Amino acid sequence: MNDIVFLLINGITVACIYGLVAVAVSITWSALGLLNLSYGFIFSFAGYGAWLAERHLWGEPIFVLFMGIAAGVVGGVLVCLLVFIPVHDKPNFTIRGMIGTLAVSLIGGQILLQSFGPKAKLLPEFFGYSKIKILDVTLTADKIGVIISSIIMLTLVVKWMKSSRRGLEIRAMMMNPHAASIVGIGVRKTGIYVMAVTGAMTGLSAALLSQTYYLSPFSGLTPMIKGVSIALLGGLGSVRGAVIAAIILGFNEALTTKFIGGRYVLITQFTLIIIVLIFRPRGIAGILDKAREA
Amino acid sequence: MTKKKNTWKNPLAIWGAKGGNYEVPTPPYKDPHDIWKKTNSYKVPIKKIGRFHYEYKSSNHGNKIWNRLRWWPTRRTILWTKGVYNRKSLKAEKIRKDKRPIFWFFGLLFLAIAPFILPEGNKTALLTAGGIFGIYASINLCWTLIIGTAGIFSLATYAIVGISAFFTCWLSINLGLPWWTLPLIGMFIGLGFGIIIALPALRLDGFYYGLLTLGLNELCRVFITTSKAFGSASGGLFGADTFINQDWTPMTQTYASYYSAFLLLIAALFLFRFVDGKRIGRILKLAPEKKESFAEASGVDYKRARVTVFLISSVALGFIGGFYAAYYRGVAFNLFDFHTVVMGLAMITIGGIGRSEGAVVGTLIIVILDRVLIELGPMRYIIIGVLMMFTILFLRNGLFGIRKQFKEWRNKKKNEVRSTRVERGGEMLPEQSTEMDNKDEVYRKRYDKMQREFLKTLICNEIIEEHKNKPLGQHSEALERVLYYFRRAAMNDKYVVKCEEPFKKYKIMALSGVRGRSPRLVEDKVYPSVTDAYHGLFLRRVQDLMEA
Numbered sequence: 001m002n003d004i005v006f007l008l009i010n011g012i013t014v015a016c017i018y019g020l021v022a023v024a025v026s027i028t029w030s031a032l033g034l035l036n037l038s039y040g041f042i043f044s045f046a047g048y049g050a051w052l053a054e055r056h057l058w059g060e061p062i063f064v065l066f067m068g069i070a071a072g073v074v075g076g077v078l079v080c081l082l083v084f085i086p087v088h089d090k091p092n093f094t095i096r097g098m099i100g101t102l103a104v105s106l107i108g109g110q111i112l113l114q115s116f117g118p119k120a121k122l123l124p125e126f127f128g129y130s131k132i133k134i135l136d137v138t139l140t141a142d143k144i145g146v147i148i149s150s151i152i153m154l155t156l157v158v159k160w161m162k163s164s165r166r167g168l169e170i171r172a173m174m175m176n177p178h179a180a181s182i183v184g185i186g187v188r189k190t191g192i193y194v195m196a197v198t199g200a201m202t203g204l205s206a207a208l209l210s211q212t213y214y215l216s217p218f219s220g221l222t223p224m225i226k227g228v229s230i231a232l233l234g235g236l237g238s239v240r241g242a243v244i245a246a247i248i249l250g251f252n253e254a255l256t257t258k259f260i261g262g263r264y265v266l267i268t269q270f271t272l273i274i275i276v277l278i279f280r281p282r283g284i285a286g287i288l289d290k291a292r293e294a
Numbered sequence: 295m296t297k298k299k300n301t302w303k304n305p306l307a308i309w310g311a312k313g314g315n316y317e318v319p320t321p322p323y324k325d326p327h328d329i330w331k332k333t334n335s336y337k338v339p340i341k342k343i344g345r346f347h348y349e350y351k352s353s354n355h356g357n358k359i360w361n362r363l364r365w366w367p368t369r370r371t372i373l374w375t376k377g378v379y380n381r382k383s384l385k386a387e388k389i390r391k392d393k394r395p396i397f398w399f400f401g402l403l404f405l406a407i408a409p410f411i412l413p414e415g416n417k418t419a420l421l422t423a424g425g426i427f428g429i430y431a432s433i434n435l436c437w438t439l440i441i442g443t444a445g446i447f448s449l450a451t452y453a454i455v456g457i458s459a460f461f462t463c464w465l466s467i468n469l470g471l472p473w474w475t476l477p478l479i480g481m482f483i484g485l486g487f488g489i490i491i492a493l494p495a496l497r498l499d500g501f502y503y504g505l506l507t508l509g510l511n512e513l514c515r516v517f518i519t520t521s522k523a524f525g526s527a528s529g530g531l532f533g534a535d536t537f538i539n540q541d542w543t544p545m546t547q548t549y550a551s552y553y554s555a556f557l558l559l560i561a562a563l564f565l566f567r568f569v570d571g572k573r574i575g576r577i578l579k580l581a582p583e584k585k586e587s588f589a590e591a592s593g594v595d596y597k598r599a600r601v602t603v604f605l606i607s608s609v610a611l612g613f614i615g616g617f618y619a620a621y622y623r624g625v626a627f628n629l630f631d632f633h634t635v636v637m638g639l640a641m642i643t644i645g646g647i648g649r650s651e652g653a654v655v656g657t658l659i660i661v662i663l664d665r666v667l668i669e670l671g672p673m674r675y676i677i678i679g680v681l682m683m684f685t686i687l688f689l690r691n692g693l694f695g696i697r698k699q700f701k702e703w704r705n706k707k708k709n710e711v712r713s714t715r716v717e718r719g720g721e722m723l724p725e726q727s728t729e730m731d732n733k734d735e736v737y738r739k740r741y742d743k744m745q746r747e748f749l750k751t752l753i754c755n756e757i758i759e760e761h762k763n764k765p766l767g768q769h770s771e772a773l774e775r776v777l778y779y780f781r782r783a784a785m786n787d788k789y790v791v792k793c794e795e796p797f798k799k800y801k802i803m804a805l806s807g808v809r810g811r812s813p814r815l816v817e818d819k820v821y822p823s824v825t826d827a828y829h830g831l832f833l834r835r836v837q838d839l840m841e842a
Contacts (some may be wrong), residue, residue: 035501035504035505037508040632082683083686086687087686087687090690091690092690092691094500094501095447095647096686097686098501098504099639099643099682099685099686100682100683100686100687102636102639102682103640103679103680103682103683103686104679104683105636106636106640106675106678106679106682107675107676107679107680107683110672110675110676110679111676113672114672221632222512225508225509225512225632228505228508228509229505229509231505232502232505232506232509236501236502236505263516263517263520263521266509266512266513266516266517267513267517269513270506270509270510270513273506273509274493274494274506277494277497277498277502277506278493278494278497281497281498281499281502282502
């Protein structure tokens with residue numbers, strides 16, 4: 001019993017981190033129509049930003065965490081300036097945008113490799129080493145921190161999108177990009193907001209993951225692919241769908257590791273995704289709300 | 295006043311024309327052609343812009359303007375040739391409508407004789423790179439069939455090759471299968487794997503499927519790399535049976551591997567030709583993305599065709615996987631890397647998605663950058679990334695889309711330049727002139743406007759004075775031109791003199807221009823003589839002319 005609870009907590013922690021990337025992928029796709037496959041690069045970029053801040057500026061963990069988020073914002077805006085803004089009004093935008101983000105991640109990954117070397121880096125523990133025991137389940141501070149900080153981030157983003165003028169613009173772009181541009185919502189400006197916000201989410205997940213795992217020029221790849229899978233299961237473009245999918249896949253990961261074996265996590269995961277997608281081609285969000293036309 | 299005496303001498307004066315008027319002042323002569331020339335000349339700078347694209351035309355023998363030579367036993371001609379007559383000299387000429395077979399022939403000829411003409415120093419390295427090129431070009435051709443012909447955005451191509459290579463390699467090591475069975479078994483593995491990943495393709499559209507296959511690629515990578523049976527300890531699986539005999543000299547081995555990869559490329563090209571260019575490919579060309587419902591309504595079972603192409607390509611990819619295992623005596627994990635997928639995508643993007651020449655040339659460029667220019671180090675990946683960026687930023691469909699894109703751009707520029715040259719006379723709005731049935735009227739109005747513009751320049755006090763002195767009879771050249779114009783005017787609203795009381799009361803009226811409808815009185819002014827009435831009428835017409 002204890003084991004299962006422990007695994008579930010693990011699952012939720014992982015789901016929180018990957019869920020952030022998934023929501024980022026989802027929002028980018030639905031608001032901009034851009035399949036951003038450079039979140040792996042933004043992830044590593046933000047991680048290295050945090051690492052540099054810790055090395056050269058101030059070692060305070062919270063500061064490092066915020067610098068990670070800031071570096072994520074910079075990375076996101078960089079991708080927006082390099083790919084989205086030049087290509088968004090050209091023919092075959094979707095495929096060209098996707099290949100463009102891949103090119104950015106190829107170039108960026110190599111530049112990171114050149115600048116920092118292949119050796120893995122580690123970020124400090126942001127939330128200390130304390131432990132709490134609730135109903136004979138031990139929770140470490142980093143897990144609680146991960147869960148709480150990602151929930152805060154997600155809540156902030158959702159609140160911002162629901163209540164602010166900019167959020168209204170982004171939601172209008174999600175519903176109907178053409179009509180939104182007609183009523184005077186600038187596609188490029190919105191693109192920069194969206195990429196900044198999603199970059200911040202990726203930056204947070206990078207900082208959170210790099211404290212427990214490691215940081216290398218290509219360490220963003222797995223979180224990106226996990227995030228993309230979650231976004232796919234949730235239905236591209238839906239935040240609610242992505243959150244539900246993240247929880248489902250987190251539990252799936254925990255349960256598969258427990259009962260079948262760690263090697264089979266991806267197999268069960270993709271079986272699950274394929275089954276859901278065969279019945280609901282637009283993912284879980286296909287039940288919840290309307291998704292953007294592909 | 296100019297030095298020239300601006301007077302007009304009445305040629306009838308020597309006979310003593312009635313009423314004097316022998317010599318009157320008149321405005322200087324103006325050439326009526328000037329306004330014509332001015333109107334017809336372009337007032338904007340004319341930029342030269344090409345209209346025809348240059349096409350090489352070869353001359354021909356005698357009267358035979360087309361070639362009947364055909365590929366035996368088909369009815370296909372050797373080259374698509376069109377016979378034309380030169381428009382100027384009327385000489386018979388030939389145009390090659392499709393020059394691609396020529397380029398293919400010479401390109402493949404170069405690859406075929408490359409081992410004999412490459413420089414001796416780095417021949418082995420180049421031939422090894424050539425072998426890699428052959429295999430990757432074949433994979434990319436199959437991928438082009440999936441993405442371009444079938445329109446299924448799959449990123450799991452290298453996963454199929456990898457799975458097939460790993461399984462055949464494992465079978466060869468553990469069951470001791472000979473090398474020639476590996477590609478054949480690979481075909482079945484490719485088919486099986488293709489069926490599994492084709493299932494979601496039926497339901498998912500476009501990029502959802504792309505993302506799913508990206509995940510499947512990662513799944514295969516994780517599954518294979520963590521599996522002991524597939525050599526998780528040694529970074530790959532090695533020791534499969536091979537067709538390259540170890541007893542041969544190293545150079546012979548290099549030649550054998552190069553030519554086997556070359557043959558694989560030829561086979562892949564034939565597959566591409568016979569899938570993309572034949573019935574099934576034609577069917578799919580009718581059902582491009584977002585026009586599926588139209589194709590379906592036309593009776594095209596595009597889903598079936600797509601899945602068929604996907605499965606054919608999967609079988610071919612499985613074959614290539616088995617070949618890969620036999621070629622390298624094994625297979626490494628990097629076939630599943632995300633990096634490999636990105637490189638493959640770079641190859642087909644740079645060349646142009648959906649075209650066989652794009653897949654092959656793109657592969658050539660990337661293989662040269664990646665495998666031949668190794669001394670560049672990691673810089674070469676940055677170059678590849680920059681090439682990719684350049685392609686997506688500026689080119690619509692890679693290198694081989696440049697021609698079409700350039701033509702479209704030139705047409706656009708041509709039309710822009712042409713639209714700056716367009717001048718309207720202003721006599722009629724464009725929509726009016728298109729709605730008018732009688733197009734002569736458009737030209738008449740234009741000519742009329744030019745004429746009035748010219749006549750306005752002639753009106754001056756001299757001719758008014760001249761007309762006042764003598765309304766009828768011979769006039770100076772300027773006045774005569776004005777009067778001719780007035781007399782030739784249309785009947786409606788043409789002014790006429792009405793005699794109310796002979797030699798006492800005259801008035802000016804305007805004709806209705808319609809039979810049976812009486813003229814109307816235009817003013818109440820009474821002229822005491824017919825001469826005064828003529829002049830009054832003239833002044834009214836001049837006023838109308840100047841005001842119009």
